Amino acid sequence: AQSVSQHNHHVILSEAASLELGCNYSYGGTVNLFWYVQYPGQHLQLLLKYFSGDPLVKGIKGFEAEFIKSKFSFNLRKPSVQWSDTAEYFCAVIIDQTGANNLFFGTGTRLTVIP
Amino acid sequence: DAGVIQSPRHEVTEMGQEVTLRCKPISGHNSLFWYRQTMMRGLELLIYFNNNVPIDDSGMPEDRFSAKMPNASFSTLKIQPSEPRDSAVYFCASSFRSWTTNEKLFFGSGTQLSVL
Helix, strand or coil: CCCEECCCCEEEEECCCCEEECCEECCCCCEEEEEEEECCCCCEEEEEEECCCCCEEECHHHCEEEEEHHHCEEEEEECCCCHHHCEEEEEEEEEEECCEEEEEECCCEEEEEEC | CCCCEEECCEEEECCCCCEEEEEECCCCCCEEEEEEEECCCEEEEEEEEECCEEEECCCCCCCCEEEEEEECCEEEEEECCCCHHHCEEEEEEEECCCCCCCCCCEECCCEEEEEC
């Protein structure tokens, strides 16, 4: 069965530390990849997405993610986190199976940034 | 807990027909969200409920869309009449929202809607 794994359930960092959140998927075919963020008291919003082309994708607020096909990974990175990055981060994958779009979410990673 | 349960998993209908999507949130959660996912626009929030009351429905695209939450354990999203451009995956999510705890969303597996 296809799945999306976010192994880090809760990450705690100090401000200015570098961030990397892991995301792995289990599907050998064509995928589209997303990272969403949910700030406290707010709704999901799109951070970045990968459809094709350059596997290093830059998103909003200084975030980037790299698609490594051989590792089935799409890890989210930020060189220097801020307190305002405290949020829940979701990785999501669309699997293209005979034209049907199937979106799978990871279970989310909570990031807490300490001032 | 079985998680957020959505039905049906797939729905294929003809233009003009009424479509009803169903969601059972996680027991104890007080917030419920309906999202729509398309390739072009990504994930869009349609409406969310808190304690069964619709709080924000500004994302509902048109009057053809309506959502109800008659009790804490059930919600429906209805499209009448349906149109081909409504074809998408519709997600329901639930959470426990309070002033003192961090909120975490739990998603259902989605309903793939195809309007022919």
